[in-house]
Amino acid sequence: MSASVLFDAPGPRARRRSRIASAVVVVAVLAVLAWGIYILAQPRESGGITLPGFFDWSRWEKLVVDPEFWGAVGRGLLNTLQAAALAAVMALVVGVLFALLRTSPRKAVRIPTMIVLEFFRGMPVLLMMLFILLAFATGAFWAVVLALGIYNGALIGEALRAGIASLPRGQHEAGLSLGMTRLQTKMLIEFPQAFRQMLPIIVAQLVVLLKDTSLGYIVGYNELIRTTMNNLSSFYGNRYLFSLFAITLIIYLAVNLTLSWFARYLARRSMSGRAAKKIAGPADPNDATTE
Amino acid sequence: MNVVIDNLPAYLEGFGQTLSLLIISGIAALVLGTVVAAMRISPIPALSRVAAIYTELLRNTPLTLVLIFCAIILPYLGSELPYFWAAIVGLTAYTSPFVAEALRSGINGVPIGQAEAARSLGFGFGQTVSLVVFPQAFRMVIPPLINVLIALTKNTSVAGGLFVAELFGVGRTLANENGNAVVAVLLAVATFYLIITIPLGILAGALEKRFAVQR
Numbered sequence: 113m114s115a116s117v118l119f120d121a122p123g124p125r126a127r128r129r130s131r132i133a134s135a136v137v138v139v140a141v142l143a144v145l146a147w148g149i150y151i152l153a154q155p156r157e158s159g160g161i162t163l164p165g166f167f168d169w170s171r172w173e174k175l176v177v178d179p180e181f182w183g184a185v186g187r188g189l190l191n192t193l194q195a196a197a198l199a200a201v202m203a204l205v206v207g208v209l210f211a212l213l214r215t216s217p218r219k220a221v222r223i224p225t226m227i228v229l230e231f232f233r234g235m236p237v238l239l240m241m242l243f244i245l246l247a248f249a250t251g252a253f254w255a256v257v258l259a260l261g262i263y264n265g266a267l268i269g270e271a272l273r274a275g276i277a278s279l280p281r282g283q284h285e286a287g288l289s290l291g292m293t294r295l296q297t298k299m300l301i302e303f304p305q306a307f308r309q310m311l312p313i314i315v316a317q318l319v320v321l322l323k324d325t326s327l328g329y330i331v332g333y334n335e336l337i338r339t340t341m342n343n344l345s346s347f348y349g350n351r352y353l354f355s356l357f358a359i360t361l362i363i364y365l366a367v368n369l370t371l372s373w374f375a376r377y378l379a380r381r382s383m384s385g386r387a388a389k390k391i392a393g394p395a396d397p398n399d400a401t402t403e
Numbered sequence: 404m405n406v407v408i409d410n411l412p413a414y415l416e417g418f419g420q421t422l423s424l425l426i427i428s429g430i431a432a433l434v435l436g437t438v439v440a441a442m443r444i445s446p447i448p449a450l451s452r453v454a455a456i457y458t459e460l461l462r463n464t465p466l467t468l469v470l471i472f473c474a475i476i477l478p479y480l481g482s483e484l485p486y487f488w489a490a491i492v493g494l495t496a497y498t499s500p501f502v503a504e505a506l507r508s509g510i511n512g513v514p515i516g517q518a519e520a521a522r523s524l525g526f527g528f529g530q531t532v533s534l535v536v537f538p539q540a541f542r543m544v545i546p547p548l549i550n551v552l553i554a555l556t557k558n559t560s561v562a563g564g565l566f567v568a569e570l571f572g573v574g575r576t577l578a579n580e581n582g583n584a585v586v587a588v589l590l591a592v593a594t595f596y597l598i599i600t601i602p603l604g605i606l607a608g609a610l611e612k613r614f615a616v617q618r
Contacts, residue, residue: 117518118536119446119528126446134449141453151480234553234600235593236560239571243593246578246585326465330564337467341475350479357476361468368463 188339206265436502
């Protein structure tokens, strides 16, 4: 947002003021960071032993040089990605199914679907995971995958329905007048367009799905966070807890930022030419998803 | 069903915890999110950069990891915050970027001509935003903000899963104690969540419809 409409291109005095304010902000941020680093670098007592600060090599050495450690982290990450991939496929299938039932011409189909959708959307995914885990005794992996698949399927279904609703009526009518059945019209004409239109929202929702696999930590699925914060921290000992947390955070940020960037790229591509100038900078596809 | 009725006090206590988590961290996130959104559109580049980085980092960190930071890493570093308040800090930090983005997209919904007109009348940044853009953005921001609060309601369950004895935590304990009535116990928990989320959802939909007509 180099040229915002909210303020003029600054003159010399405004520029000076803005530079001073910027300097103050930078100093404040640096001060907070320095404080954080100072706290982390302090040696601390733990059970009668004084441990060196977190920037001391001894707090990392045993982890970083151990190939077994990276193997375990890799398996954790693989478990996370595996659950996310399977749940994503399922969410798409469930989403199409829900959208289909929700836009059915029959009231007897449409209204129960609406109630079921509201139910799934209104309760926490975590509760659904626990429910599947305990009531169907599926094991933690399937609890995570099924709950995420159904929950995100409900959200994607709503997105697809909105996409279909926004299509010109003529699309549906043209399909019918060509002699296609309602189902054919929906599958061959309406869904492909709705899907394309809603692609940024769907991809953003899939990023959320990936983040939500971390709930597996609570239901006992050995995904990345459970691997590092639970299994590896008890294997290597408490003194590595912070280092493990930092490594987990960096891996998650790397994976998620890549995916978010991809979502934004898709949005830009599908909006190119249509994007109007906005007051507060370019729109972000991730706006659409809040959880 | 008897299990649910017998344990109604426990449920209500959990429900109370969930509500207080929701209300306190909801208000805190609204305040913090508004500050972040204001920073994001401000004329000072450093401020908007800081706000953008804050938003990007927190939105790409799983809530579980944020709450683990509050529940495990903070005490490990020597903080003595009680768990309940640690959960509030985590939920607030996680929700505030979503509030900020909802506000920003509401501001983007105001036609650009409005801001241009205000500027051409000689309004400064503060006047343009507070007198022209924000009053119009406000009505469009309410439904997405309610959606953020619905998400927050559901997210409080993660705090319960980790350390706070709110609704989800109570449900899990009861489910473990009453292995034969798991379905009833958990459906009751779901009902309590739906008591919060469905009315909020209906409210958001109604407001959206009403404002759509006016514009």
